[in-house]
Amino acid sequence: MSRAAESIRRLSPSYFALVMATGIVGVACEQTGYHRAAIGFLALNVAQYAVLCALTIWRVARHPDAVWADMTGHNTAPGFFTSVAGTCVLGGQLILVAGAYESALILWGVGVALWVALTYTIFTALTVKPEKPPLEKGITGGWLLAVVATQSVATLSALLAQHLGQPHRLHLNFLALSMWLCGGMLYIWMISLIFYRYTFLPMSPGDLSPPYWINMGAMAISTLVGARLIENAPDAWFLDSLLPFLKGFTIFYWSTGTWWIPMLVILAVWRHGYKRFPMAYDPLYWGAVFPLGMYTSATLEMSRAMRLDFLLPIPRAFILAAMAAWALTFVGMLRSLARLFRAPG
Template structure:
C-alpha cells in the first residue's frame, strides 16, 4: 500500500467526525428552536413573582434581599423580552395563535403585570422615576393592545370551547394586569407634579374600579365552573392561586389610593368608599387562602398528582408575595396596627415558595439542555 492510499484511508474518519459534529449542532439548534416555539405565554409570571417578593422585602426592612431580587428581576425581564420577540419573529403562528387561545391567551397578561411590577420597583426601591415612567408607559401600551385583541378574538372566533374546557384561573391575570396599572399609576402620581398628578390618580382609580368589575365577571364564571362541572386534578393548575392574587393586588391599589388622597380632592370625597372596598378585597383574598390550601392537599395528597416544575407555578408564588405586600400597605393606610405581624409571615412563606420554584426552574433548564427538545 503506497503513501497515497494510506493517507486516503487515514483521512476517512475525519469527514465522519465532522458530520457527527454538524449533526450534534443541528440537534442542539433544533432543540433550542423547539423550546422557543413552545415557550409559555405566562413566563413573565417569573418577573411578577420576583418583583413582588422584592418589594415586600423592601417594605419590611430586608434591603439585601430586596436589592438582590431587584437586580435579578431586571436581568430576567430583559432575557424574557428578547425571547418573546424572537418567538414572535421566528414562530409567529404559535405566538399569535396562543394569543387567541382561550386557555393560553390570558397568559400574555403576565407581560403587562410584570412590566407594571418592575415600574413599581423603580419608583419604590431605587428612586428611578424616569425608568419607572418608561416601563409604566410600556405597560399601558401592552395593556391596551392585549386586552382588546384577546377579548375581541374570544368574542368573534367561530370555534369556541365549552365553559369547563375554556376557562381557568389564568383568566384573572387580566385583572392582575389591570390592577398593576392602578398600582404603578398611583406610585407615579407621587413622583410627578400637578396637574398630571390629578390625572394619574384618576387613572389609578379608574383602573382599580375596572379591575374589580372584571374580577366579579370572571370569578362568577370560574366559581360556576368549580361547582357545577367535573373537577379533576389536572384542572387545578397553579394559576388558580390568582383567585387570591387578583384580590391582593386590588387591596394594594386601594391602599395606595387612600394614601394618595391628600393630593387629589376627589379621592378625599371617596375615602369611605375606598376604605370599604379595600377591606372587601382583602377579606375576599383572605377567604381564598384556606380554600386553595385544601384544594392543593386534595390534588397532591389524595389524588397523588405529580409535583414537578411548571412555569405556571410562578402564578402561585406571586399571590403569596402580593398578599404580604398588600396587607402591609393596607395596615399602614387604614392605621390598623394589629396586622403588622401577618405580612411578615406571608413574606417568609413567599420567599420559601420563590426559592423552591426558582430551584425547580434551574433544574428544568439544565435537564432540558441535555435533551434535543422540550417544552419550557
C-alpha cells in the same frame, strides 16, 4: 430545530409571571426590612425581564403563527397579560427599592400600551372566534390575569403620582382610580364563571393548575391599589371625596382574598396529597408564587394606610412563605433549564 430553539418557539406566554413573582417578593422584602434581599431580587428581575423580552421578540419575529395561536386560545391567551403585570410590577419595584422614577415611567408607558393592545386584541379574538370550548375546558384562574394586569397599571400609576407635580399627579390618580374600578368589575365577571365551574362541573386534579391561586392574587393586588389610593387622597379631590368608599372596598378586596387562602390550600392538599398528582416544575407555578408575595405587600400597605396595626403580624409571616415558595420554584426552573441544555440536539 434544536431543543432550545423548539423551547423558545413553544415559550409559554405566561412566563412573565416569573417577573411578577420576583418583583413583588422583592418589594415585600423591602417593605418588611430585608433590604439586601430586595436589592438582589431587583438585579435578578431586571435581567429576567430583559431576557424574556428578547425571547418574546424573537418568538414573535420567527414564529408569528405560534404566537397568534396562543393569543386566540382560551387556555393560553390570558397568559399574555403577565407581560403587562410583569412590566408594571418591575416599575414599582424600581421605585420602591431603587428610587428609579425615570425608568419606572418608561415601563409605565410600555405597560399601558401593552394593556390596551392585549386587552382589545385578545377579547375581540375570543369573542368572534367561531369555535369555542365548553366552560369547563375554557375557563381557569388564569383568566384573572386580565384583572391583575389592569390593577398593575393602576398601582404603578398611583406610585408615580406620588412623585410628580400637578397636574400630572391629578391625572395619574384619576387613571389609577378608573383602572382600579375597572379591574374590580372584571373580577366580578370572571370569578362568577370560575366559581360556577368549581362547584357545578366535574373537577379533576389536573384541572386545578397553579393559576387558580390568582383567585387570591387578583384580590390582593386590588387591595394594594386601594391602599395607595387612600394614601394619595390628599393630592386629589375626587379621592378625598370617595375616602369612605375607598376604605370599604379595600377591606372588601382584602377579606375576599383572605377567604381564598384556606380554600386554595385545601384544594392543593387534595390535588397533591389525596389524589397524588405529581408536583413537577411548570412555568405556571410562578402564578402561585405571585399571590403570596402580593398578599404580603398588600396587607402591609393596607395596615399602614388605614392604621390597622393589628394586621402587621400577617405580612411578617407571609414574607417567609413567599420567599420559600419563590426559592423552591426558582430551583425547579434552573433544574428544568439544566435538563434542557444537557439534552442532545
